[in-house]
Amino acid sequence: MLSRSVVAFCFALATTSSAQQQGDALDNRDTCAHRVLNCDPDVDHFETKVEMDHSSTVDTLEYKNTYILLDQTWPTRGPWMKSTSQKIVFVRCGCPVPELSADWSEANVIHIPVSTVMVQMPDTLSKIYLMGQRSKVVAVESNRYISDATPEIHTDIRDGTVNRLDLSLNGKPSTRVTLSFTDGVFDANDVGFRLQLVDDNDGIPKTLAETECIFPASDDPEPLEAVMERAFNSSPGYVETGKAWVIMKGDATATPSSLSYDIFFANQLPMKLTLQGEASTCGGDVKFNIDRSSAPANRPIYYRLHELQGGFPDVLIVQPRSLGPLADDPKVKARLFIDSDPGEKTPLGRAELMKLMAILLGSVETGNTLFDSIEQRYGEAKALAEKASYRPSVGKPGTWNEAARNSWMVTVGSTYVGHFLRDANVEYRNIDDSVNKELCGTGCGACPSGTSDTRCSAPLADYVRLFKSADFWISGGIGANCWSASCNFEIDADTLLDQNRAAFSQFKSMQCGSVIAIDKAHNGSGNSYWEMSRMRPDVILMDLVQLLHPDLGLQRETVFFRLLDPPSNTEGLPSCPVSSLPVSPDDGSVHVTSRYVVKTDNMALDSTVGAPHFIVLDQLPAASAKIASALGISEEDFDIAMVNNERSDSSFNVDVTVRVPKCQSHSCGVDVGQKLNSIGSEEIERALALNGVMVNQGSDPTLVLDAAGDIIPLADLISSDSVDQSEPEPKPAVPNEPAAVDKSNEVLAADDKNDGLSTGAVVGIVLGVIAAFVLGMFGTYKHAYAAGKSAASQASYGQKEVTGSDSVA
Numbered sequence: 166m167l168s169r170s171v172v173a174f175c176f177a178l179a180t181t182s183s184a185q186q187q188g189d190a191l192d193n194r195d196t197c198a199h200r201v202l203n204c205d206p207d208v209d210h211f212e213t214k215v216e217m218d219h220s221s222t223v224d225t226l227e228y229k230n231t232y233i234l235l236d237q238t239w240p241t242r243g244p245w246m247k248s249t250s251q252k253i254v255f256v257r258c259g260c261p262v263p264e265l266s267a268d269w270s271e272a273n274v275i276h277i278p279v280s281t282v283m284v285q286m287p288d289t290l291s292k293i294y295l296m297g298q299r300s301k302v303v304a305v306e307s308n309r310y311i312s313d314a315t316p317e318i319h320t321d322i323r324d325g326t327v328n329r330l331d332l333s334l335n336g337k338p339s340t341r342v343t344l345s346f347t348d349g350v351f352d353a354n355d356v357g358f359r360l361q362l363v364d365d366n367d368g369i370p371k372t373l374a375e376t377e378c379i380f381p382a383s384d385d386p387e388p389l390e391a392v393m394e395r396a397f398n399s400s401p402g403y404v405e406t407g408k409a410w411v412i413m414k415g416d417a418t419a420t421p422s423s424l425s426y427d428i429f430f431a432n433q434l435p436m437k438l439t440l441q442g443e444a445s446t447c448g449g450d451v452k453f454n455i456d457r458s459s460a461p462a463n464r465p466i467y468y469r470l471h472e473l474q475g476g477f478p479d480v481l482i483v484q485p486r487s488l489g490p491l492a493d494d495p496k497v498k499a500r501l502f503i504d505s506d507p508g509e510k511t512p513l514g515r516a517e518l519m520k521l522m523a524i525l526l527g528s529v530e531t532g533n534t535l536f537d538s539i540e541q542r543y544g545e546a547k548a549l550a551e552k553a554s555y556r557p558s559v560g561k562p563g564t565w566n567e568a569a570r571n572s573w574m575v576t577v578g579s580t581y582v583g584h585f586l587r588d589a590n591v592e593y594r595n596i597d598d599s600v601n602k603e604l605c606g607t608g609c610g611a612c613p614s615g616t617s618d619t620r621c622s623a624p625l626a627d628y629v630r631l632f633k634s635a636d637f638w639i640s641g642g643i644g645a646n647c648w649s650a651s652c653n654f655e656i657d658a659d660t661l662l663d664q665n666r667a668a669f670s671q672f673k674s675m676q677c678g679s680v681i682a683i684d685k686a687h688n689g690s691g692n693s694y695w696e697m698s699r700m701r702p703d704v705i706l707m708d709l710v711q712l713l714h715p716d717l718g719l720q721r722e723t724v725f726f727r728l729l730d731p732p733s734n735t736e737g738l739p740s741c742p743v744s745s746l747p748v749s750p751d752d753g754s755v756h757v758t759s760r761y762v763v764k765t766d767n768m769a770l771d772s773t774v775g776a777p778h779f780i781v782l783d784q785l786p787a788a789s790a791k792i793a794s795a796l797g798i799s800e801e802d803f804d805i806a807m808v809n810n811e812r813s814d815s816s817f818n819v820d821v822t823v824r825v826p827k828c829q830s831h832s833c834g835v836d837v838g839q840k841l842n843s844i845g846s847e848e849i850e851r852a853l854a855l856n857g858v859m860v861n862q863g864s865d866p867t868l869v870l871d872a873a874g875d876i877i878p879l880a881d882l883i884s885s886d887s888v889d890q891s892e893p894e895p896k897p898a899v900p901n902e903p904a905a906v907d908k909s910n911e912v913l914a915a916d917d918k919n920d921g922l923s924t925g926a927v928v929g930i931v932l933g934v935i936a937a938f939v940l941g942m943f944g945t946y947k948h949a950y951a952a953g954k955s956a957a958s959q960a961s962y963g964q965k966e967v968t969g970s971d972s973v974a
Contacts, residue, residue, distance in 0.1 A: 191496050192273075192499055193275065193500060197278065197280060198258060199527060210230060210260065211529075219513040220518060221509055221511065223237055224236045229263070232256045232262075235255065235521070238250040252271065273502070277525055279527075283478040283481045284304070284306075285306050287312070288698075291314060296522070299317060299321070305327055307329055313693065337433040339429065340433050341458050342428040344426040345425040345453075345454045346422045346451040346453060348451060351451070352382065354384070357444070358378070358443065358447050359375050359377065361440070361443060365439055370441075373403075374399075379392055393411075394409070403435075428440075467494055485505055504518065512543065515699045519536055539700070539703050543706055549710055550588065550706075552717065553717055560635040590809060597775070634673050634782060639726075655687060657729060657730065673786055676738060676739050678730070679728065681713075682726065682729055686725050705725060742787065744789070750870060757822070758823075758868050759863075760821075760862070760863035761821065762863050763781055763860050766814075766815035766816070768857035768858050778807075791848070791851070792852045796840055796848070802823055831882055838869060842867055842879070
């Protein structure tokens with residue numbers, strides 16, 4: 166058997182020879198696709214171009230005839246983000262590399278379109294597959310986070326078309342051994358330890374070989390991998406493990422010793438073999454802690470890219486995270502392209518980065534078309550949210566694993582998630598970054614948790630105080646460090662509540678069954694939300710609009726989000742403090758609604774976190790019962806909500822809606838309506854019990870709505886009743902004169918036949934215009950307003966239904 170040293174030498178010689186034959190090029194000039202012959206530098210070789218309108222990370226995307234300059238920078242998102250910028254020179258395949266200024270001397274040169282790619286993360290992988298470039302993917306770090314969103318990916322990995330870098334050549338996970346020391350210290354050059362290779366196959370440990378003494382504190386210690394190679398190379402089973410790499414960390418002379426070694430084997434160390442430590446014969450007294458595991462997928466062995474059957478990939482598409490200690494390879498570094506979407510601030514900014522992927526792959530037309538469609542649908546979803554009647558308040562995100570530790574991750578309003586909440590037309594307390602500083606500390610980038618400038622960790626008690634009255638809790642059950650595989654579970658409200666019943670039972674969203682989870686698209690291998698969401702913000706926004714604005718009456722099936730069923734174990738869980746009346750009255754009932762202006766300009770703000778109106782919203786659940794009692798109605802028949810219209814820093818509008826049950830006529834609502842007009846402002850102000858807050862009735866009329874969608878202003882009903890009560894008795898019939906005949910139907914029929922307009926028709930039109938104007942002024946009353954189907958009752962007005970101009974398809 167050849168020794169491993171000889172094999173390694175032969176491999177190195179072959180690699181050197183191959184590199185020399187290819188001109189030692191670190192870039193992909195020799196393997197790119199669709200090569201231009203006799204490249205003319207005076208000809209524009211990019212017929213279709215990309216324009217970036219939403220990305221916040223692209224500083225420069227400049228087209229020349231034969232190359233494109235890309236300069237990107239992005240803010241850090243925490244310690245996991247290892248790079249915050251990149252410069253790329255895209256050169257048309259077959260054209261020479263241009264001479265550029267010193268500013269571009271460190272830029273990676275990628276010849277496009279590329280022939281083959283290696284991909285680090287699944288969301289990037291999905292972009293490539295959706296652009297129809299499946300055949301160009303030759304390797305992935307791992308299949309850990311890949312869901313079934315693009316099932317062909319699993320097929321390609323299973324068939325070996327796509328290689329996994331976290332597996333050895335024999336298809337088994339490679340081995341990682343971590344060596345650390347729990348007691349003792351290497352405080353001198355002659356204090357050390359040795360490693361032993363032990364065969365424990367039959368339960369009786371047998372030492373096969375041991376190393377020489379290793380002295381970590383010596384001036385020039387020999388690399389551990391070299392010592393292991395010399396000692397274990399001839400041991401049965403060990404040679405199959407292949408090459409070993411060792412990462413040494415810590416200080417050998419510290420007390421206690423912080424020294425540790427990570428030993429990575431190219432292949433799997435046979436299960437019967439273990440490493441053990443011994444120190445007494447080397448002058449040491451340390452105790453060993455040796456752990457064996459499969460090499461984690463976030464530490465793939467990138468040298469395997471040199472061994473791929475089709476050669477080293479043209480480009481390695483990664484995210485701005487560490488590639489691990491084994492990626493320090495000149496060709497790896499030279500061919501990196503960073504898919505920087507974690508650094509983007511907006512949903513459309515993240516999605517737009519698919520255009521850069523299109524430049525790499527030679528699919529610019531496809532990339533432009535895909536994004537244009539996504540952009541249009543996102544805009545449609547945003548416009549639909551703006552038509553909602555009310556603006557619910559939300560808490561985001563929810564992290565049950567952190568609640569158990571008495572802390573809570575709070576999303577910063579200016580980030581990617583914050584933009585979704587803005588465009589979904591909801592109230593989020595942290596939408597302003599200054600609020601995040603009040604809540605979490607000294608700023609968005611220096612939060613107490615130190616994890617990220619997109620989130621910060623607040624004490625759980627503070628979070629409960631500020632968000633317990635939120636109408637919805639989004640992302641229930643998703644932890645701060647939850648990624649695709651670890652989030653692969655289907656959460657339910659009972660499980661969520663049990664994580665911290667004392668805290669979670671205080672949330673209105675838990676009490677009222679309005680917790681939203683992101684687990685609808687989970688499956689056996691991952692959650693496609695994490696894989697697909699960055700390039701489908703239109704789907705995410707539409708999911709949110711549907712769940713957060715039920716008054717819009719959308720009937721589509723959500724994709725990523727779902728509303729959890731209320732918990733079945735309600736022990737210690739208060740009942741829902743508010744009533745959410747249906748969009749339209751049920752058969753046999755009417756709704757009476759009146760609008761009020763809440764003014765906060767005189768409210769004391771010393772202890773306020775967030776905009777002043779949030780203090781009022783916090784009080785609405787408790788105030789509802791008091792207002793209902795003052796009106797003499799059941800809490801179940803009362804609803805109060807913030808109106809979706811313009812809000813200033815010092816005032817906003819709320820609608821009070823009262824259901825009148827067992828009622829077939831608009832007139833049933835007169836008594837409640839009059840009481841609302843009489844005491845509504847005073848009772849709302851008293852129930853809120855906030856110093857400096859004033860409530861006035863709005864200028865819009867109080868309205869009465871029936872199950873058919875017909876709306877009549879309360880004032881008209883009162884006026885009609887007065888007319889009925891004062892109507893004179895009919896004159897007695899004149900003797901020998903025929904009784905009067907009601908010919909109204911004949912008149913109407915005749916009017917329909919005439920080209921001109923009768924007096925009755927003119928009156929009907931005028932009344933219709935007045936009704937339409939009233940509805941326009943008060944055009945946000947739940948779905949009846951949004952759908953534009955509000956109309957005066959035919960019985961009262963003798964006119965056809967009026968359809969508003971702001972109808973929602």
